[in-house]
Amino acid sequence: MSLTVAERIADSLKAAIMKGRLKPGDALPSERELAERYDVNRSSVREAVKRLQGWGLVQVKHGGATRVRDLLIGAGLNVLPSLVELGNVDPGIFRELHELRGMLLGWCAERAASLATPADVANLEALVEKLADPKAKPQALQVLDYDFFDALVALTGNRLLAVFSSLVRDVYLRTPERFVSLYRRGVFDVGNHEKAVSAIRSKNARAAGDAMRAHAATALKAHEKEQQK
Template sequence: MEKLLDPILRQPLSDALYVQLKGKIIDGELKPGDRLPSERVLSEESGVNRGAVREAIKRLQQAGLVVVKQGGKHEVLDYRQQGSLELLPSLLINSKGMVDPKVVRNIMGMRSALAPEIAAEAARLGGPALADKLDPVLCVMEGSLHDLAALQVGAMHFWQTLAIASDNIAYQLAFNSMRRTYHKAWDKLTYVMAREFQDLDNLRAIAAAVGRSDPDAARVAARAHVELGRQALDAVFSAV
């Protein structure tokens, strides 16, 4: 019988095994309703100890990819119904190393809905103290208008500051998941989203709205800002 797994050569072993099994579930090699091989078989095929196997399976359960059935067997779940945001980075880049356009559009849709609300909540709670934290970020970005990579870093810092200031754990965790996903395609997005990174007018408008505790103005400026990135990505994928 053909082996399910490749030998694992790098540490940490449980992480490497988790990545292999997660990939096979997401790619459809292991389908909903399939049973995972026993811990003994997984250990023998991958060359890792049983403790690492158990840890990897535990992570699959936490991600909503498998469930323990009667008799201790682990059954593959439909990640579209049971999975968590942890899976987004794995879905963005497929097993062939290619970006999935549909997933990108889905993420940008989520971002378009979430970013204005993060900005609005940060404005409601932040006030001048938060604006003072945003101003140095904008100053650095203003001095880097022709350096897209620097603008990209600055934009991420700007939004991370707002997410933290929103004091909304749901927003913060969703932002963290999108950030990890974004980093998977960081270099590919630098030039595609240039117009958004260079859009300091709306970022300044957000900072100003934060300073005067105006959530409605912050929401409007944030929506206009992230729309530039969404339109740019739509144009690229439409052309392809």
């Protein structure tokens, strides 16, 4: 899995930006200087910079310096996984992420209540059963929970939402360690999933939504308690 030269440089610069060594507004070293510093040809540096530009991380100006853009504003949500992975992100972001997840889960569950076929319900029930296994490891529960999420999203048939949720999922699974503690015994509670599925079966949208929102709220609380340590 050998990275290409340009990739190496792009990743290196990306990391520098994500970690805050290069802050928004800062100027990157000139291409010629980067080429010398990395001991590669300027073309390779240029390709790396072009990629950063494609990612929305930098703004290139002919004749002037190449500068780092405001991360979320410039690059959009797509940078989030890397941002979380490479550290140096305001902890408040996690609260917002959990909020978003709760909103999505709640909405999906409500939609699912009116859209789910018996086969869909059976699928969800199978997932819940695995989630209820007292012998399951936290890591396994974590993945299963996201699978459950995906199943709900798929049920809504909303492709945009699917993309969005896969991004949220990506954030969580990029650094599983950060969130796995939410699935330890005594912290994680399948109750909400069970409630949600049974509400979906009986087409009770409100109850289904509330159950999943409660799940997300619980996760948020656990996460915040975790962080105080």
